[in-house]
Amino acid sequence: MVEVSVRVKEYRGTPLKSKDIKEGLVPVIWDRPEAKYAWATGIAMGRFLEELKEGRIIGRRCRRCGRVLVPPRMFCEWCFRPTDEWVYVADTGTVLTYSVSYLGPAAERLKEPIVIAVIQLDGASPGMGILHKLGEVKPEEVKIGMRVKAVWKPPEEREGSITDIKYFKPLEGR
């Protein structure tokens, strides 16, 4: 038991300061909870991530409107009906739009900027883009309409995540 004497000027009682906790002036229990969490990816995203682990990109086709949705969805919001079949798309595509960012994923300031792009993969329907990083290219060289190809992690490092693709790089002979 530690006795604390604090001069209270405005309020009755003894307000706690973080210093009191740090210096152990009040009873403190430190604990590191082992918080674990999990959530279901769903049918479409689950299959998409599993295929990434195998180095493939998969979408869903709606037979009514003919669109190939990438990332896949089990429901076509145009036709208001379930999509019909799985379809593989290429790991090459076209930059629809991009942004040069001096902020990293944790909002940290970057000296060398990263280029984030929306990429329409070959085989996906027009306007259907996935968001990813560009690499092996200077920001000032990036153009809308530029052809790019996925650079994959080695198979043993893939874990069923969009980061199994490290980045997209310009296609040769662009």
Ligand SMILES: [Zn+2]
């Ligand atoms: Zn449709």
